[in-house]
Amino acid sequence: MTGHTPAIDSRLLAALQRVVGKEQVATAAEERLSYAYDGSGREHSPAAVVFPENCAQIAAILRLAGEYQVPVIPRGAGTGMCGGAVATRGGIMLALSRMDQILEIDADNQVAVVQPGVITADLQRAVQHHGLYYPPDPASRAFCTIGGNVACGAGGPAAVKYGVTRDYVLGLKAVLANGDIIHTGVRTAKGVVGYDLTRLLVGSEGTLAVIGEITLRLVPAPTTRQTMLLLCRDLQQATGLVSAILRRLTPATLEYLDRTALNLVADRLPAGLMEHALSQIGQSPAAMLLLELDGNPEEVAGQTRQLNEFLQDQPGVLVYAAADREEAEQLWAARRAVSPAAFKLRPHKISDDIVVPRSRIPELVAAAEQLAADTGLPIFTFGHAGDGNIHVNIMLDRDDPREAGAAEGVRAAIQQRTLALGGTLSGEHGVGISKAAAITAELDQAGLELMKKLKRLFDPGNILNPGKIFPDQDV
Amino acid sequence: MTGHTPAIDSRLLAALQRVVGKEQVATAAEERLSYAYDGSGREHSPAAVVFPENCAQIAAILRLAGEYQVPVIPRGAGTGMCGGAVATRGGIMLALSRMDQILEIDADNQVAVVQPGVITADLQRAVQHHGLYYPPDPASRAFCTIGGNVACGAGGPAAVKYGVTRDYVLGLKAVLANGDIIHTGVRTAKGVVGYDLTRLLVGSEGTLAVIGEITLRLVPAPTTRQTMLLLCRDLQQATGLVSAILRRLTPATLEYLDRTALNLVADRLPAGLMEHALSQIGQSPAAMLLLELDGNPEEVAGQTRQLNEFLQDQPGVLVYAAADREEAEQLWAARRAVSPAAFKLRPHKISDDIVVPRSRIPELVAAAEQLAADTGLPIFTFGHAGDGNIHVNIMLDRDDPREAGAAEGVRAAIQQRTLALGGTLSGEHGVGISKAAAITAELDQAGLELMKKLKRLFDPGNILNPGKIFPDQDV
Incomplete structure (x- = not known):
């Protein structure tokens, strides 16, 4: 069920319509509901869905959001697993699906420049015609977007040899909360002028800036x-x-x-x-x-x-x-x-995407097996053994209060064990809402405070995807 | 010649001696002179050279520096090419040479944990015994330190296949200006919890934090x-x-x-x-x-x-x-x-480390040849064709005012041409002092302002390597 969403201010609505055109702002309940959820299954309707077609429009939207103090939630294809694209506080859903152009494939320099709404698999097919390869391969690559991959720092099985999304991002065009447009990074493999804003934005889940254009490194296609x-x-x-x-x-x-x-x-x-x-x-x-x-x-x-x-x-x-x-x-x-076969075991699943040093996988899995024996819940793990990234699946019947309670306990115990083994609580899905409570367990206090300061520096009005990553109500 | 350096406050000196021990603080003129320069040939004596042996000591030194408003310049082996380790404003030279331990080589997980003062080639030899390889190969690798490589984002010829230093840094232990110690990143190949502070510190040339420990990714050694x-x-x-x-x-x-x-x-x-x-x-x-x-x-x-x-x-x-x-x-x-052979042409050299998309190398070199013909100065280029990273060498006799003036003009023209070709002014040396004036030409105003805000956020007292990277006197 979707929570209560205050209606959008009529003056803001009119201003948004002037920016992107009337037909590119959706406010009907059923349209808002279509953009209310992501792959996490969580759901909350935005007050409006807006479809910009370029960075200048994004900038204008962010300036309006700042003026009216309304949250803006950037959204690719909504395949994220942690609620990062859910409009938990209502506001403007910034749907980037119209910005879906591959702007350039420079085969000589093995670089592609794309808009954020390009589907990952479409880019992979397009570069293949040039004998090139874009390796990051999240499971949802047939549907998910490059912009979402960059925002979440998405991974995939190919990481063991080729690395993850962040390893392919050379530069970004990004829109700051105040509407300023910045260009980060370079379109060359090397470049050390100034601070690495590119990588600061990669994986920041839409909380620091809106990514409007991405320059990607490509490699020769294996034969x-x-x-x-x-x-x-x-x-x-x-x-x-x-x-x-x-x-x-x-x-x-x-x-x-x-x-x-x-x-x-x-x-x-x-x-x-x-x-x-x-x-x-x-x-x-x-x-x-x-x-x-x-x-x-x-x-x-x-x-x-x-x-x-x-x-x-x-x-x-x-x-x-x-x-x-x-x-x-x-x-x-x-x-x-x-x-899919897991649902033979139980009707519901709690899934986590942890990482441990790969030599510690047996210890983690032994702990999971012990927890399964203790609770009677089926638990199985599979994943990327090469990089220690494990998908832990706790199967349960949510309608059984005992199982629901036990499953949450198992999840907490697995997370604790992961950190004790020198691991991290998310390898490729991100934090979003569903891991926000866990972030304090993983990060030291000084580091977490520094990240919150960065959030406030980039977004003093807290309009960019508020309530994500950090556990507090307000950063 | 070294400029004027105000003597260190005697109470600060005594406090520093209490932190690291009396014999680990050098104030004699000849000792300070030994730490006055780096590979850029620029020179300015610090007020004192301090040799910490752990992060707790670094933290105590930074707190004292904040209290006394004295600059702190972290220094590896002083092989940097851009003056990044020169104490242009006097202050405390933080020599990290005693922190030279390889703390761990975890062959199963292909990870090494090192202190910043480890010589790059020593690490390469040590991991080779485990059949592993640390690929980044700056020309100075027999002398330079991993800490310096990380601080400057050092590269090398192997970048075309293996990437540069930043591609191998999984995590850091770093000391903030206020003495807080943070742990960034993970020791696994994947990890997306929170903002990427690791990469923000890599290449920040000692202006945001002091790097006290580094977790590095290794790869199997080619046979x-x-x-x-x-x-x-x-x-x-x-x-x-x-x-x-x-x-x-x-x-x-x-x-x-x-x-x-x-x-x-x-x-x-x-x-x-x-x-x-x-x-x-x-x-x-x-x-x-x-x-x-x-x-x-x-x-x-x-x-x-x-x-x-x-x-x-x-x-x-x-x-x-x-x-x-x-x-x-x-x-x-x-x-x-x-x-070395270049000095057959002229007694002095101005060298720049630019990058252009590799397909544009002929245009850049044609411009250099034209400038050589116009000015009569020998100019040659060589470098990493695979990644477009070119070392441009302008040969001159500095004692000839016409040549000295012409050479600066050539340098400016090459930089301008580099940016026009979609390149960057430093591929692997960093900015330091010698490229600080150029950074405004490369970065857009909003991006540059954001970087300065980041500097002020991390280091409100401007004690960490002040006057580096940014062209202004004070950030």
Whole structure:
């Protein structure tokens, strides 16, 4: 249910209509409701949805919002997982969907300049025509926008080799709360003039400025891929293999499933594979690694050789190499089926996106298994073993008060354990609303105070996505 | 000559001695003079040199400096090129040479934790024992410190494949101007909780905080290297090749020398190579590319194949592959000989470290050649063709007033041209004092004002390396 939203001031409404045109301001309840939620499932209607088409319009909107002291919530595609794009205090939903142009692909310098509303997968396809590759690959890349990726610091499986969104942002055109337009960074790989405002804005979740244009670094497209699956005796063995593999080579992706996750999708693996693993390992496999090698043909051949040389000395592992892209796709489909299959266990899910140093994954998962045993709730983990980014899934029936309470306790215990292991509470989803309470546990007091001061410096009127990231009502 | 430095207040001196011990505070004129300069050749004595051994001592020193309103200049090895570590206003030189411990090498997670005074090459050697590699390679890496590299955002030739220092900094322990100690970032590859204070401090040249501990990302060490040299008809052809090569493969380094630079070191190339190039190209080569491929053996073989397949269709290029590491070293020695050999042309040099999109290198170099013809000053350029980072060298006799004046005019014209080509005035050296005047030309007014506000937020008393980065007397 959406909370109460005060109606927009009629003078502000008229002024907004003058800026973007009457048809680009939506105030009907059903239109506002369409922009009330994001991937977190939380929901609160804005007072109006405004669709700017350039930075000058964004600047004018922010100046008006400052004048009328109304919140502005920038929004890409609303695929964020933490409520960062929910209008918790009403105000103006700044929908950037009309700013969806790829302004330039400079193949010689391997740079793209895009507007924030470009769909991530569309950019990936467009640069591929130039033999280039934009590696960041959030799971929602078919729908999510580059602007949202930049605002949240989105990641994805390719991070282990290629890094995350922030590693590809060379420069930004951004609109400050007072309507000033700044250009940060450069369009070259190097550049050290002044402070790194680019990276300060990346991951700031719309709380410091509105991102209006993005200059991205591209890389040459790999020509060859090889997917391999490893079934392991247990997770301890699997994560040991991860560290050992990464000392020898750098796969493009290196994912794992724990015992529960593997069992959820075992029937989607190639026929007979689990049985073959049982006979070879001497027990039913309790963890799976899925990795993809990429590069030129010789490079992939070399990585495959290194991997096989190493694995042949490892007892209790079944190695399965996809014969072709079709088989590779089947393996990846099994990996993607984990999340939907989880609802076989319980009707609801609480999901967290923590990171621990990858050698500590077994400790974290052991803690999760213990919590599952203690509470009776099914808990499974899977994710990016190569970079320690784990998706912890607590399955529950929200209508059962005992389960609902226990699940929150499990979540808190997992977060605490994550920090004790030297980890962080969000690897790629961001803070938004749903992790705002946790931020104080992770950051030291002086650092948190400094961040709040930065927020006040950039946005003294607290109009830019207020109530996000920081736990307090007002920064 | 060093300017006037007011003596240190005796009560402050006594307080500093209580913090670090009497023998760790130097005030004798000759000791202060040893810490008066950096690689820029500029010089100004501090009032005292203080050698802390931990962050708590740094914090106490900063609190005292705030109380007595005395500047504090953090200093690594003093190899910076822009005067960033020169005590232009006297004050306390904070020499971090005693904080030189590698605190941890975590091979499983490919992370190192170091104090700021660790010599870059020492870290590289230490991690190599674990089969790991710390790629950033500033030319001074045998002497410079990681802390200085982080403070200046140092680069190096390996940037084209591996990125620069900032791409390896996962987290920091830093001391704020008020003595608060903050921990930024994480020790994992991913992490998006709160604003990116890590990257805000990287490259801030000691003006926002003192960096007391650094968590660095490492990568697996490549096992194979292949060095190749290309002699080209002209620079236009050479930079065209650079863009084409980088669409096919990513060498670890991709350096170029222009005509003048090539002629300076032609006699150091393998015997007969220039003559062979003359007969094959049909003219004396006027540009050189030097590139190194690295990876596992198959990867390097694959890259070599891709490169040769491409180059065999390119007329007018002589390709020379180093037969072994010894020959490769000879080629790199020729490249390194450019800077010292330049003094054959004139006794003095003005050097700038600009970046342009790499496809624009010929335009920049054509402008430099025209300026050389107009002024009669020898000008040559060389540098990192792969990332467009060019070292422009204007040779002159400073004792000749006409040459001294002309050289400053050339420098200004090159900077102007760099910005017109979409470039930046510093790729890896930083701003310091010597580029502070230029920063206003590169940054827009709103961005520059924001940076100054950040400086005031972090350091309201303006004690941290005052007078650096920003052109005004006082921020």
